[in-house]
Amino acid sequence: MRENGKVGRARRARRGARSASALPRYLMSRRGEFRYLLIFALALRLSSVSFGIDAAQSGLDTIVMRDGRLILGQVVREQAGGYSLHTAPTATAPATAQLIPKQQVKFVLYADPRKADSILGIARDRRLAESRTPTVVTVLPTHAFARAIFESAQAAQTSIWITAYYISGGRAPSIKGFYDILRQKAREGVDVVIVSEFGPGTSAFIRNEVMNFAHDLMRDGIQVLFIQEHRVLHKKLIIVDGQKVILGSSNLTTAGTSSSSEMNVEVSDPVFVDSAVEDFHRIRKRARPAEELKY
Structure with a gap:
């Protein structure tokens, strides 16, 4: 209704x-x-x-x-x-x-x-918003998004939390550098967690691509979890140190950081970030490790 x-x-x-x-x-x-x-x-x-x-x-x-x-x-x-x-x-x-x-x-x-x-x-x-305080955001088209996620991950001290529909590697600097930084940060003790989509509403091709790449990341100390529900996880969200949020349309793939027409935003407003952190924790609680997935 x-x-x-x-x-x-x-x-x-x-x-x-x-x-x-x-x-x-x-x-x-x-x-x-x-x-x-x-x-x-x-x-x-x-x-x-x-x-x-x-x-x-x-x-x-x-x-x-x-x-x-x-x-x-x-x-x-x-x-x-x-x-x-x-x-x-x-x-x-x-x-x-x-x-x-x-x-x-x-x-x-x-x-x-x-x-x-x-x-x-x-x-x-x-008037419908929870907060009426002006907030500065940075708008990030495709190439600016690639730079922002690399620089933000590089500066991370405690945590990098990610929800993603589609993750995959590649040789293109726009995405390879980002995942290399995630691997480095995980080795340094930063809490690097990725929650990705693996439900029946997603094609077998994407699920296989995601799983193959996830195993590569897990071997380097990155925790990768999966949502396997009828409702597709399509959120593209990166939270760094609980202080900065980057979200929008880009998948964490070569296309999403180089060739596709994308739009994302970067926000550091504490109210916004706290809400994003709560949302991430809710998703993480529902996520499963690879060995618990149903095929």
Whole structure:
């Protein structure tokens, strides 16, 4: 049954508060679309996107297209069909009015937080959040994600906790370096734990790939556990030292750190991190070692 009105919204907000990996609590959607804007983030850093000019300082919004192009201008409004944009004039083209189809857009950066609030309804959504304190996050597209997980693992002192749908190695530096660091940290006594998917809802090919690679990791002292339930574990979560969370769409594979079009976030807010830690512990309690799995 669909819940309507304020009561329904409040219930949905409470349900979202139970899981740190329930992204809609933090990354809000108005019509089911994934938004790369933290609902209580007034300051946001974008990694691995070079604009050529400082679009924010010039007061221009930036639409990042899926084909890699950047379109600068003023977003007038967002509608079902796309973004109404007044483009900025260039040396070769005058200013124009365009409708940018949403299916061609990767994400939008608004230069003015007030405009973002007006178009996206951030203030309205913040009222449903558990915390209204502004939080800084770092947005990590694919290559920035690869750098962030390597550097975070390299700096770990006590623990690296991971939930993953798909883990696999490879020779590409983007993923090999990360797993090499995990092996090194495990040898140094850091608590390195990976909980991965191994349920009936996942293809036999992926399960076999995961299991073969997991045995390699376990030989190097990394604890690998598995979720074998009808409900697929699709959470991609990395918690370092109980102080930093990286989560998003990337699998811990060569493709997820190099060639796929991915988006992730890094958050160090204590409330967010504590919620993620609780979520990880709940998953870990349900996980099984390889020898207890059913084939």
